[in-house]
Amino acid sequence: MKEVNLVLGVIGADVHAIGNKILEYALTNAGFRVHNLGVMVSQEEFVKAALETDARAVLVSSLYGHGEIDCRGLKEKFIEAGLENVLLYVGGNLVVGKQDFAEVEKKFKAMGFDRVFPPGTMPEEAILALKQDLGL
Amino acid sequence: MALGLFLDIGSTYTKGRVVDLKTGQLLASAKAYTTVETDVTIGINDCLLELSRQVGKQEYKLKLASSSAAGGLRMAAVGLVKDLTTEAAKKAALTAGARVEKTYSYELTPEDLDELLALNPDIILLAGGTDGGNKKYIVENAKKLSRLKLKGTVLVAGNRSAAREIAEIFAGKVDFKIAPNVLPDLNNLNIEPVQKIIREIFLEKIVEAKGLKKAEQIVDKVMMPTPLAVLKGAEILAKKLGELILVDVGGATTDVYSVASGTPTLSGVSLKGLPEPYVKRTVEGDLGLRRTVKNVVEYGEKEFLALGISMEEVNSYVAKISQIPTYLPKTSGEWEIEIALARICVKTAMNRHAGRLEEVWTPSGKSYIQYGKDLTAVPVLVGTGGPLVYTREPAGILAAGTYEESIPSILKPKNPRFYLDTSYLLFAIGLLAEEDMDTSIKLLDFIEEIS
Numbered sequence: 001m002k003e004v005n006l007v008l009g010v011i012g013a014d015v016h017a018i019g020n021k022i023l024e025y026a027l028t029n030a031g032f033r034v035h036n037l038g039v040m041v042s043q044e045e046f047v048k049a050a051l052e053t054d055a056r057a058v059l060v061s062s063l064y065g066h067g068e069i070d071c072r073g074l075k076e077k078f079i080e081a082g083l084e085n086v087l088l089y090v091g092g093n094l095v096v097g098k099q100d101f102a103e104v105e106k107k108f109k110a111m112g113f114d115r116v117f118p119p120g121t122m123p124e125e126a127i128l129a130l131k132q133d134l135g136l
Numbered sequence: 137m138a139l140g141l142f143l144d145i146g147s148t149y150t151k152g153r154v155v156d157l158k159t160g161q162l163l164a165s166a167k168a169y170t171t172v173e174t175d176v177t178i179g180i181n182d183c184l185l186e187l188s189r190q191v192g193k194q195e196y197k198l199k200l201a202s203s204s205a206a207g208g209l210r211m212a213a214v215g216l217v218k219d220l221t222t223e224a225a226k227k228a229a230l231t232a233g234a235r236v237e238k239t240y241s242y243e244l245t246p247e248d249l250d251e252l253l254a255l256n257p258d259i260i261l262l263a264g265g266t267d268g269g270n271k272k273y274i275v276e277n278a279k280k281l282s283r284l285k286l287k288g289t290v291l292v293a294g295n296r297s298a299a300r301e302i303a304e305i306f307a308g309k310v311d312f313k314i315a316p317n318v319l320p321d322l323n324n325l326n327i328e329p330v331q332k333i334i335r336e337i338f339l340e341k342i343v344e345a346k347g348l349k350k351a352e353q354i355v356d357k358v359m360m361p362t363p364l365a366v367l368k369g370a371e372i373l374a375k376k377l378g379e380l381i382l383v384d385v386g387g388a389t390t391d392v393y394s395v396a397s398g399t400p401t402l403s404g405v406s407l408k409g410l411p412e413p414y415v416k417r418t419v420e421g422d423l424g425l426r427r428t429v430k431n432v433v434e435y436g437e438k439e440f441l442a443l444g445i446s447m448e449e450v451n452s453y454v455a456k457i458s459q460i461p462t463y464l465p466k467t468s469g470e471w472e473i474e475i476a477l478a479r480i481c482v483k484t485a486m487n488r489h490a491g492r493l494e495e496v497w498t499p500s501g502k503s504y505i506q507y508g509k510d511l512t513a514v515p516v517l518v519g520t521g522g523p524l525v526y527t528r529e530p531a532g533i534l535a536a537g538t539y540e541e542s543i544p545s546i547l548k549p550k551n552p553r554f555y556l557d558t559s560y561l562l563f564a565i566g567l568l569a570e571e572d573m574d575t576s577i578k579l580l581d582f583i584e585e586i587s
Contacts (some may be wrong), residue, residue, distance in 0.1 A: 015406070035323070039406055051216065054265065
């Protein structure tokens, strides 16, 4: 596989680090070049990192239920930076409480995300989706 | 007796030190005006004459020099994202002992190119893109630079995948060298190879271009820019004293060097931004006690009021030293102002050098983000430079660089011991270390603890 750059991070004021490390490990093992920004990542950091690394996809996690607020406007910033073709994935506990996932998915797709993953998704699913979307 | 001669060909003075290479004793010190505009050997010979008056005519086993004359090593840094590759390039240039005149990000504009031509830096460090990352900007910027009539060297240290293409763009048009990427990936700063090549360029081209080649009729070699010699001296001092910070207050700038990892001392802190180099140098071009003193007054108005010094007194003193830069305070009132000015330089430069902590409220409580180095536990703060060495209260001035309860977010050292480079030997220690590490360690005894 030709070197494919990915940017990974947990958005907003979320400090959950374990899932982020597991994802980095799984994605690296799958052959991707992963630039992991860690936790408490701002929208601007995602944009800057994607630009420098020429990332093909940016994977945003959020586990503390405030994903919707934190992700609002992210796609617009990517467009502004000339990165409209970068794939945007989001996953985790994106909203507070038990909400119908189909509704959540719709909401995040409307915000410009290409894929939205529910809580409990295994890394393999994201890897499979990446390979499909990137034609690898 | 085997003697070593060490010269620092500075922008104003050429300083000379004679050292006994066996015992590590300082035998003589002298200074003379630097004469790089006419013939640098005149100033050096003046200095040698004074030294031989002190120790007699001698054969020196080792004759080494550093230089910051003729503007020092002047660089510009070009990167892609301001706080990523541009910042990495700037850090590399500063720790190589350069004066960074300007930094640029994204695509160079026609105005940027005009400015670069006018600045005419000795080296332009061209970065951008992690390895395998963005190529577009660095290639575009290389094309633009290739159309300029540049006198200096372009050092390319960006995306490895773009290196060959850039070499083809520059071939026959621009004097250039290729180094490994300064930022191969976002979590990995790789500045040592760049520093090494910057030094090579300094030795091959810049020494000659600055009229310093003639100095090599007298010394064995002009080995490195002075700030690099001082940085190497600080590194060796850290072997003896442990992690440390060195503050150098000058007439035009205040330099801060930290030889410290800067990892968080608090638990539960998330680090943000580029990794920090273990040996870090920052230069504040707006903080000096003569040429840039007007800014210092502006930053410190509150300080003067707190000391009961009126702004009229300050302004009249500043007018005096602006007119005669070699003027030294005479009355106690003048001393008070001079010391306050030095304290403002130290405090402001340290505030910019030290890392900072940002408080973030999360649903699970308070959390912290750290940018830069946490220097709170660094045990040693060293002063160097004329204004600190020749003052009445060096410890009081250095104390201005320590942690302040009122701004706990700035991670300055909390309880350091103070040291002073009383004989201005750090540059010589740095130079000597390359030839004779053991003796250079002996010279460290001249860095004295003060209280």
